Amino acid sequence: MGHHGWQGNPPGTEQEARRRIVEAATACLDRAGLARTSLSDIAAEAGVTRQTVYRYFPKLADILGAVAIAGVEEFAVRMERHLATFGSPAEVAVESVVFGVRAVPLEPRLNLLLEAGEGEFFTGAVTSREWLALGARILRNVPVDWASSGVVADEDFAGLAEVLMRLFLSFLRHPSTPPLSDTQLRDLVGRWIGPSLAS
Known part of the structure; x- marks a missing residue:
């Protein structure tokens, strides 16, 4: 070496x-x-x-992704703590999108992903194996009855994490015009994601 x-x-x-x-x-x-x-x-x-x-x-993008990952643990802890205040898998899923859309731009390390400009960097970083594993871990750690919604196996958590992360990625990269309030965003995501996780 x-x-x-x-x-x-x-x-x-x-x-x-x-x-x-x-x-x-x-x-x-x-x-x-x-x-x-x-x-x-x-x-x-x-x-x-x-x-x-x-x-x-x-590439510089590879380093920026690694810097963001290195700073994400404290963010993950705060997200888990926030999501733990909700009582059902559907509420947790919806709120994870809202939390991601609102919190990521305020995080110095994670905001690198937004500042890096157009192209595939942001998408590639957030949908990388490391980020999807983190998303699955966050969901699994939230104490709701996931099994009641059919989310049991590792691949279930991984799949749900990927869908939710791709969703909040879309809202971050292409915000609604005019911008949605938290309530409007929560209602929109809940209307389409919620039924798939209903007990």
């Missing part, structure tokens, strides 16, 4: 190398923002060449 640079302290594993590049990217983004952060900046912060960064993250 090549260790050019690394400020004289090469990582011992591929995972450690990736972690340190993500930490370097986070420092650059915190300092300069997305518009003024390049792969060259991240490489300099990590003490490596651009080629080394490319080896672990072929």
Whole structure:
């Protein structure tokens, strides 16, 4: 494994190398923002060449996705806590969309996904294996009677998470005109998602 640079302290594993590049990217983004952060900046912060960064993250979008994932745990805890205040699988599903639409733009790390501009980056990040697994975990941790709605197996939670994440992704990328209030958004999603999870 090549260790050019690394400020004289090469990582011992591929995972450690990736972690340190993500930490370097986070420092650059915190300092300069997305518009003024390049792969060259991240490489300099990590003490490596651009080629080394490319080896672990072929595109800046890949690094941004990793930075967002690294900052998502606290968000997931808050989302689980919020969803736990609802009593049925249908309510939890609907509220997960509303929470995602309203909260993601306010999260510094997750907002990177919105700031990154048009194209497939946002979609690719939110529908990646890691994000879908996170969504499934959040749903599974909410203490409602999922079995009453037919959501039992791992693939059930994974499928539901994917549908809900794709739904809130759509609302984020293409907001309604005029914008929907929380109540309107909740009613719209509940009208079409709720019946599929009714006991």
